[in-house]
Amino acid sequence: MDEVQRESLLDASGIAKSFGAVKALSDASLHVARGEVVALMGANGAGKSTFVKILTGALRPDSGKVLIRGTEARVGSPAQARRSGLVPVYQEPSLIPDLDVADNLRLGDTPVDPCLNWVNDLGVDGLRLDHMIADLPLATLRILDLARALAAEPDVLLLDEMTAALPTDLVENVLRVVRAQADEGRGVIYISHRFTEISELCDSATVLRDGRSVGDLKIEPGVENRVVEMMLGAKIDLGARETGTARTNEGIPRIRARGLAVAPKVTDVSFDLYPGEVLGVVALEGQGQDEVFDVLAGFRKPTGGAFEVDGAPVSFGHPADAIAAGLTFVPGDRAEALLRERSVHENIALPFSARAGSWGPLKTRHERERVGHAIDKLQIDTRAKGEVQRLSGGNQQKVTIGRWLAHGVETLLLFDPTRGIDVRTKRQIYPLVRELADQGAAVLFYTSELEEVPLACDRAVVIFNGRVVDVIDAAEADEETLMRAAYGLTEDKAAS
Amino acid sequence: MSIHPEQTAASDPRLVRFGRYLADNPVIPLIAFLFFLISLLEVMRPGIVLPFLGGREGIISTFWVGNLIKFAIPLAMIAACQVLTMLTAGIDLSAGIVATCSAFVCATLMPLIGPVPAVLIAMAVGVVVGLVNGFGVGVVRVHPLIMTLGTGLIATGCLQVYQRFVIATGTEIPAFLEWLGTGRTFAMPNGLFLFIPFAIFIIWLMRATGFGRLLFALGSNEHAAKLSGVRSWQVFLALYALSGLIASVAGLLYLGMIRAPSLSLANPLMLPSVAAAVIGGTSIFGGRGSFAGAIVGALILRVIDTMLTLLQMPEGARIALFGLIILLVTALYVRITGTR
Numbered sequence: 001m002d003e004v005q006r007e008s009l010l011d012a013s014g015i016a017k018s019f020g021a022v023k024a025l026s027d028a029s030l031h032v033a034r035g036e037v038v039a040l041m042g043a044n045g046a047g048k049s050t051f052v053k054i055l056t057g058a059l060r061p062d063s064g065k066v067l068i069r070g071t072e073a074r075v076g077s078p079a080q081a082r083r084s085g086l087v088p089v090y091q092e093p094s095l096i097p098d099l100d101v102a103d104n105l106r107l108g109d110t111p112v113d114p115c116l117n118w119v120n121d122l123g124v125d126g127l128r129l130d131h132m133i134a135d136l137p138l139a140t141l142r143i144l145d146l147a148r149a150l151a152a153e154p155d156v157l158l159l160d161e162m163t164a165a166l167p168t169d170l171v172e173n174v175l176r177v178v179r180a181q182a183d184e185g186r187g188v189i190y191i192s193h194r195f196t197e198i199s200e201l202c203d204s205a206t207v208l209r210d211g212r213s214v215g216d217l218k219i220e221p222g223v224e225n226r227v228v229e230m231m232l233g234a235k236i237d238l239g240a241r242e243t244g245t246a247r248t249n250e251g252i253p254r255i256r257a258r259g260l261a262v263a264p265k266v267t268d269v270s271f272d273l274y275p276g277e278v279l280g281v282v283a284l285e286g287q288g289q290d291e292v293f294d295v296l297a298g299f300r301k302p303t304g305g306a307f308e309v310d311g312a313p314v315s316f317g318h319p320a321d322a323i324a325a326g327l328t329f330v331p332g333d334r335a336e337a338l339l340r341e342r343s344v345h346e347n348i349a350l351p352f353s354a355r356a357g358s359w360g361p362l363k364t365r366h367e368r369e370r371v372g373h374a375i376d377k378l379q380i381d382t383r384a385k386g387e388v389q390r391l392s393g394g395n396q397q398k399v400t401i402g403r404w405l406a407h408g409v410e411t412l413l414l415f416d417p418t419r420g421i422d423v424r425t426k427r428q429i430y431p432l433v434r435e436l437a438d439q440g441a442a443v444l445f446y447t448s449e450l451e452e453v454p455l456a457c458d459r460a461v462v463i464f465n466g467r468v469v470d471v472i473d474a475a476e477a478d479e480e481t482l483m484r485a486a487y488g489l490t491e492d493k494a495a496s
Numbered sequence: 497m498s499i500h501p502e503q504t505a506a507s508d509p510r511l512v513r514f515g516r517y518l519a520d521n522p523v524i525p526l527i528a529f530l531f532f533l534i535s536l537l538e539v540m541r542p543g544i545v546l547p548f549l550g551g552r553e554g555i556i557s558t559f560w561v562g563n564l565i566k567f568a569i570p571l572a573m574i575a576a577c578q579v580l581t582m583l584t585a586g587i588d589l590s591a592g593i594v595a596t597c598s599a600f601v602c603a604t605l606m607p608l609i610g611p612v613p614a615v616l617i618a619m620a621v622g623v624v625v626g627l628v629n630g631f632g633v634g635v636v637r638v639h640p641l642i643m644t645l646g647t648g649l650i651a652t653g654c655l656q657v658y659q660r661f662v663i664a665t666g667t668e669i670p671a672f673l674e675w676l677g678t679g680r681t682f683a684m685p686n687g688l689f690l691f692i693p694f695a696i697f698i699i700w701l702m703r704a705t706g707f708g709r710l711l712f713a714l715g716s717n718e719h720a721a722k723l724s725g726v727r728s729w730q731v732f733l734a735l736y737a738l739s740g741l742i743a744s745v746a747g748l749l750y751l752g753m754i755r756a757p758s759l760s761l762a763n764p765l766m767l768p769s770v771a772a773a774v775i776g777g778t779s780i781f782g783g784r785g786s787f788a789g790a791i792v793g794a795l796i797l798r799v800i801d802t803m804l805t806l807l808q809m810p811e812g813a814r815i816a817l818f819g820l821i822i823l824l825v826t827a828l829y830v831r832i833t834g835t836r
């Protein structure tokens with residue numbers, strides 16, 4: 001550790017950024033020294049992606065400075081950030097699918113030979129310059145994207161979930177190469193959910209929570225616990241669960257999934273969901289839960305495994321098939337589910353007219369009754385009922401749930417139903433989910449906010465890296481247990 | 497199912513609120529505009545609209561309002577094809593050609609097989625073209641613009657081949673079509689006996705049936721419709737078949753009106769039908785539209801047409817000015833209501 005090695009490459013301090021009334025970052029900072037690999041960590045919604053966008057120049061901070069090699073880099077655009085020596089590699093490869101490899105390299109002014117050498121070094125053989133990007137597998141693209149960044153010989157390399165969806169041998173190569181880069185005197189910012197990689201690769205970790213940096217830690221054995229503690233912090237009180245009686249599941253499960261796979265992200269997901277139960281899904285972003293919900297809702301077919309509904313094997317070709325089997329889906333993105341310029345009534349009543357047999361005259365009275373019931377039940381504020389887009393986010397979310405309430409709920413697939421909505425609405429949603437289950441419905445409940453799991457769920461399956469790694473008794477679980485599980489830190493629990 | 501939401505947010509600035517009101521009730525300003533144009537016409541040529549005030553003799557036989565309505569009817573019917581398909585963010589560019597084909601097939605088959613079979617076959621032609629459109633749009637997922645343009649061209653070609661086979665048979669027009677197309681009852685065209693039930697049916701279909709709701713839903717957010725269990729190809733198939741049927745009925749009525757079948761009879765109605773729908777407040781991006789608006793739109797276009805004829809401009813200038821006025825009216829309307 002001589003003087004040269006400790007020279008600071010990147011100093012970002014006091015970064016703040018707001019989007020309208022929402023403060024995404026209030027006081028974020030990050031320091032990368034020469035020869036150092038720094039992990040940037042934070043739970044969902046901590047402000048990580050905004051911070052990355054500011055570091056790479058895609059967004060301008062409201063206040064704060066980003067210094068690269070001690071001079072203030074007026075990072076105004078990604079191209080400027082690149083020139084100043086910071087090169088990012090994102091989770092989604094930034095290559096143009098309709099061009100071949102050579103054209104893509106030429107667009108980025110990347111020297112071709114060094115880039116191909118890196119591709120080989122990273123363990124991908126047989127890549128030719130005339131291959132179309134669209135024809136290449138995702139893993140190859142990510143390696144090519146990384147190789148392109150390495151060939152630019154940056155001072156600081158920013159890797160965002162670089163190893164997600166990579167096979168194990170390639171992951172090892174990536175870790176080796178990145179470590180070697182640091183040893184040559186470059187700086188690396190490494191964003192990952194995987195503690196095993198972080199403890200193998202990184203020197204220190206910076207933890208973000210609620211838009212501020214809450215600590216810098218040296219990576220050493222047992223550091224995971226402290227990182228989890230830091231990520232949790234103090235949370236808003238979401239209220240207590242009213243009844244927490246443990247239930248016993250027996251009989252035929254409503255959904256029985258066995259070894260579900262969706263290439264390339266989901267490899268092995270098995271679980272049982274019983275009538276009367278709320279089964280939580282605990283997962284960090286992008287662990288394959290999106291694909292699992294898509295399969296259950298009939299939006300895509302699994303590439304492996306099978307699932308049964310009420311004991312009978314099923315295969316859905318269209319969401320209509322899933323609905324016919326009683327599986328109704330509330331997606332995470334409200335915009336996907338709503339007819340923005342149509343009325344609340346029409347949005348909720350939409351499934352009534354879906355089947356070709358029900359294209360005739362609307363059954364107005366029947367509809368009004370069912371829709372009115374759902375609106376009352378969910379306490380939807382209907383002052384702006386003429387167009388759903390004039391409703392608040394929370395009320396829009398209630399409309400997407402109300403649709404299935406009016407239709408009748410057997411099995412409800414809720415994908416992050418409380419994302420981006422106010423605390424009051426959240427507190428209305430948990431008891432509602434419980435009540436549906438008490439009336440015999442089966443609910444699969446994914447939430448990105450772990451503190452919700454004990455409030456709403458009976459049990460929770462933990463999905464990590466495309467597989468179910470654990471099943472937890474949710475009513476008992478505290479947030480730390482859930483957080484550790486979500487990060488795949490369950491080795492000590494596996495025995496029990 | 498109402499497309500006229502009663503509520504508007506109270507906090508909006510006045511102009512936005514006015515625009516939103518117009519967007520919610522597109523028919524009101526349109527009717528005002530129509531009356532403005534008619535007044536202008538009366539100023540240009542006193543007596544044309546109100547013959548009694550003008551004090552001219554014998555003018556009642558060519559009562560202008562009746563004439564205006566008569567020629568607006570086929571245009572409004574083809575505009576119905578555009579309104580219905582535009583609700584799903586589509587369009588039916590084959591409608592004009594389908595109308596021509598049906599009219600031609602009917603007129604040429606009539607001497608051979610009699611009026612009723614001829615009319616039925618003519619309507620079947622429209623349904624078949626519509627089903628092909630629906631299959632292309634709903635199943636193969638070709639863009640409606642390309643799909644209907646393609647089938648329109650194919651139909652034109654087929655019609656020319658067909659003409660060679662029937663060139664010797666001559667043409668004849670069923671008497672009831674002629675009665676519908678040219679007859680009058682109390683100075684009003686008999687076409688209204690067909691058109692009023694038709695308009696009520698279309699408006700009922702759009703507002704009070706599950707099918708109508710799905711048209712709005714598909715244009716507003718097809719993904720959301722899919723999520724709710726809607727198999728969109730079924731809707732598209734039925735929609736374009738219906739559009740083809742409407743186009744052929746409009747063609748038959750037009751045949752009775754013009755009484756001279758040709759290979760391009762109803763084709764000139766094609767682009768004005770799109771304009772009538774858009775002026776009537778139907779969004780080409782889907783999810784918003786009204787047939788009542790399109791009817792007023794068709795009347796407006798006919799009044800403008802009359803005005804330009806009265807100005808005795810050369811044909812070329814007249815057509816160019818017609819296009820310009822359509823663009824201006826539409827642009828103004830879009831600017832005010834913030835819709836497209």
